[in-house]
Amino acid sequence: xxxxxxxxxxxxxxxxxxxxxxxxxxxxxxxxVGIDPTADSLHIGHLVSIMxxxxxxxxxxKPLALVGGATGMIGDPSGKSEERNLLSEEVLRHNVExxxxxxxxxxxxxHGENKAEIVNNYDWMKEFSFLGxxxxxxxxxxxxxxxxxxxxxxxxxxxxxxxxxxxxxxxxYDYLHxxxxxxxxxxxxxxxxxxxxxSGTELIRRKxxxxxxxxxxxxxxxxxxxxxxxxxxxxxxxDARYTSPYHFYQFWLNCSDEDTERYIKIFSLFSxxxxxxxxxxxxxxxxxxxxxxxxxxxITVRVHGEEEYNTAIEASEILFGKxxxxxxxxxxxxxxxxxxEGVPMFEVSKAEIETxxxxxxxxxxxxxxxxxxxxxxxxxxxxxISINKEKVSEDLVVSSDHLINxxxxxxxxxKKNYFLVQAR
RNA sequence: GGGGGGAUUCCAGAGCGGUCAAAUGGGGCAGACUGUAAAUCUGUUGGCUAAGCCUUCGGAGGUUCGAAUCCUCCUCCCCCCA
Numbered sequence: 001x002x003x004x005x006x007x008x009x010x011x012x013x014x015x016x017x018x019x020x021x022x023x024x025x026x027x028x029x030x031x032x033v034g035i036d037p038t039a040d041s042l043h044i045g046h047l048v049s050i051m052x053x054x055x056x057x058x059x060x061x062k063p064l065a066l067v068g069g070a071t072g073m074i075g076d077p078s079g080k081s082e083e084r085n086l087l088s089e090e091v092l093r094h095n096v097e098x099x100x101x102x103x104x105x106x107x108x109x110x111h112g113e114n115k116a117e118i119v120n121n122y123d124w125m126k127e128f129s130f131l132g133x134x135x136x137x138x139x140x141x142x143x144x145x146x147x148x149x150x151x152x153x154x155x156x157x158x159x160x161x162x163x164x165x166x167x168x169x170x171x172x173y174d175y176l177h178x179x180x181x182x183x184x185x186x187x188x189x190x191x192x193x194x195x196x197x198x199s200g201t202e203l204i205r206r207k208x209x210x211x212x213x214x215x216x217x218x219x220x221x222x223x224x225x226x227x228x229x230x231x232x233x234x235x236x237x238x239d240a241r242y243t244s245p246y247h248f249y250q251f252w253l254n255c256s257d258e259d260t261e262r263y264i265k266i267f268s269l270f271s272x273x274x275x276x277x278x279x280x281x282x283x284x285x286x287x288x289x290x291x292x293x294x295x296x297x298x299i300t301v302r303v304h305g306e307e308e309y310n311t312a313i314e315a316s317e318i319l320f321g322k323x324x325x326x327x328x329x330x331x332x333x334x335x336x337x338x339x340x341e342g343v344p345m346f347e348v349s350k351a352e353i354e355t356x357x358x359x360x361x362x363x364x365x366x367x368x369x370x371x372x373x374x375x376x377x378x379x380x381x382x383x384x385i386s387i388n389k390e391k392v393s394e395d396l397v398v399s400s401d402h403l404i405n406x407x408x409x410x411x412x413x414x415k416k417n418y419f420l421v422q423a424r
Numbered sequence: 425g426g427g428g429g430g431a432u433u434c435c436a437g438a439g440c441g442g443u444c445a446a447a448u449g450g451g452g453c454a455g456a457c458u459g460u461a462a463a464u465c466u467g468u469u470g471g472c473u474a475a476g477c478c479u480u481c482g483g484a485g486g487u488u489c490g491a492a493u494c495c496u497c498c499u500c501c502c503c504c505c506a
Contacts, residue, residue, distance in 0.1 A: 223462095256461065287459040320460045374471065375453090382467070384454045414454055 003059035004215075009272055010265040012052065012217040014191040017201065020213040023185060024061065028114055031056055031186035031215075032064035032178055034071065034121075034171065034193075040098035041239030044229045044251075047267060047299075048217055050106050052188050053116065054269070057107055062114040064184060065103055067096050069122025071170055089122075096120055102238050105302060119182075121174045137173045140206045141199060149195035168199040175200030179212055191216045220266070223258040238303050244342025245304040249312035252296035253289065257282070260291045268298040315339035319418065325388045333405045340410070343418045350423040353403065359385070359396040362421075369411055369419050379413060386412040 004021045007013050023029055033049040035042070042050070053063035069092045100118050103109070107116035146152060146168060152160065175197070178184035187197045197214040204212040220228040229236050236251050237243040243251075255263060261279055264270065270278070282291040300309045318327065318339055331339070346367035348357070357366060359380065364373035379385050380394045387402055388410050402409050409421040 250460080254460065257459095258462095285459095287461085289459060289461085292459095292461095316460080372471065374474090375469090377474090378468065379454070382454050416460065 003056055003061065006055050006059065007052065007215075007217070010055075011262055012048070012055075012266055014216045014218040015194050015214070016216075017198075017214040019211070020186065020215055023211070023213055024059070028061055029186055030062040030064060030178075030182055030184040031188055032066050032119070032175075032184055033188045034066045034068050034174070035099065036071065037067045037069060037092060037095035037099055037120075039237075040095045041237045041242055042099055042102050043235040043237045044267075045220070045235070047238075048220055049189060050103065051266060052215075052217060054106050056188075057114060057116060060114060063107055063116045064178065064182065065099075065107070065116065065118050066174060066178070067099060067118060067120050068174075069096065069120045070125035071121060071167065071174070092120075092122060098239070102303075117182075119178065121170075121177075124177050125170065125173075133169075133173075137169050137176075137203065140203055141169065141172065145202070146199070149199070151192070151195050168196045169203075171196045172199040172203040175212065176203050176207060179204050179210060180208065185211065186213045186215060188215045188217070191219050217266075220263075223256055240304060240308070245300060245308035246312045246315045246339070247342055248304065249296050249300045249309065250316065252299055253292045253316070255292055255295070257286055257291070260295055264291060264295045264298075268295055270294070270298070311338050325390055328388055328410060329404050331404070333408075336404065336408060340418065340420045343420055346419060346421045347424050348421055350407070353398060353409075353423050354400050356397040356399045359387075359392060359394065359398055362398045363411075367411075367419065367421055369413055369421075384414050 001009075002021070003024050004013070004016065031053075033053060035046055035049065050065075053065065057063045096118070103116070103118065109116045109118075146165065147156075149168060151168070152165060155164070175184070175187050187193075187200055189197060194214065194216045197216065201212040201214055204210050222228050235243075236248060238248075240248075252260075252263075261282075264275055264278070268275075278291055278294055282289075297309060300312060304312075314335075315338075318331070328336075346369070348362070348366045352366070360373050360376045363370045363376035363379070363385065370376040370379055376385075377394065380392070383391055383393075385392055387396070387398070388404065389412070398409065400406075403423055404410065407423045409423070411419040411421060413419070
């Protein structure tokens with residue numbers, strides 16, 4: 001199965017420029033996707049692009065990951081972009097390094113002619129003078145052409161700065177640059193990038209007469225209309241410092257059935273046969289969530305490793321399984337901390353706990369488990385607060401009896417919100 | 425330049441002198457159900473030293489025993505006529 005066919009059955013093609021498939025059949029082709037290095041970690045939204053590169057590489061082509069040191073500073077008008085902050089070179093270098101480390105988990109940067117590479121457009125944009133840019137790039141695309149892009153049109157009535165308007169030129173130039181220096185003939189990205197990408201192919205055509213192609217994948221959506229990859233806590237990051245492996249695992253486990261059928265094709269490398277049989281099996285017994293588990297495992301292992309995956313499972317079992325106060329109290333401290341890594345932590349003085357703290361003060365004042373004492377009272381009345389997995393009422397006094405291993409108290413607000421209170 | 429309408433608690437949107445911490449819907453949070461789901465149903469949704477008190481209805485003053493509600497000025501939005 002060739003690259004395009006592979007993406008097609010996985011539902012990863014939104015738009016493809018005529019001739020792209022032929023180009024890929026003809027020779028080993030270099031292709032790139034752009035990533036904004038706005039943080040020192042990727043989040044799962046980036047994963048789609050990365051999977052495109054992965055499939056590309058597996059099909060024998062050469063993937064480039066372009067980190068947009070330059071473009072990241074400008075802000076793409078097609079995003080819901082506010083004006084972006086300029087990143088310092090130092091931060092940028094740090095982010096690029098961190099991102100590269102994460103990419104290593106997905107792409108092969110070492111072996112073969114088609115080993116992956118990282119390029120940074122800041123390297124070729126930083127010395128480019130404004131006049132030089134106007135003469136070399138600006139000359140070749142008309143404003144009329146640029147204005148016709150959806151990303152620009154949509155902003156015309158609310159207004160967009162010249163800087164943002166120019167974004168597509170900068171991105172187009174990247175493509176041209178990679179085309180001439182690295183013989184890169186394909187740019188991929190999310191469907192919102194189509195306009196920017198075709199500006200690039202157009203620039204290449206006009207400037208060098210060469211051919212270049214475009215391929216975009218659909219925007220990942222959720223069946224309920226929500227935004228993919230976001231939770232109340234924010235983005236799902238690949239870096240364990242930002243999203244613990246447990247939360248990462250939970251994110252995938254909690255996807256709806258409908259979404260998971262699409263996601264597993266996009267985010268896992270299971271073969272078509274494997275996926276189809278899993279989907280069929282899952283539909284037989286949806287409550288076992290076989291599909292979610294398979295996807296969550298596949299991707300958690302790839303991102304965080306087998307060991308972290310196992311801890312995540314263990315944690316899930318304690319939190320959602322038959323875990324009781326007894327099992328909790330038996331848990332060694334290091335396991336407890338690993339399980340609850342990433343859950344919000346509060347510190348309360350041990351002396352106060354030994355004296356005894358009224359539950360309402362404990363929730364609303366000593367910690368921010370509830371936002372106010374009123375909320376604490378309400379929650380207690382609703383029976384939504386548990387301590388060490390046991391529901392508690394308004395008259396409880398938190399004391400040293402509640403300490404696990406002599407320094408922790410596990411508090412739940414509702415079913416899914418866990419807090420760890422540390423006595424010190 | 426002239427005329428008119430509006431700004432309300434997270435959002436939309438009622439209220440137009442006391443009974444208003446403010447209807448209703450959405451959203452949020454929680455409970456039941458369940459698959460750690462969806463749908464549904466229920467409760468809840470300013471704060472506190474809690475049958476009481478305090479701070480909220482664009483801003484500043486004023487009238488009144490009492491104001492989100494009336495008056496004056498200011499700021500910002502919208503509409504109509506030139």
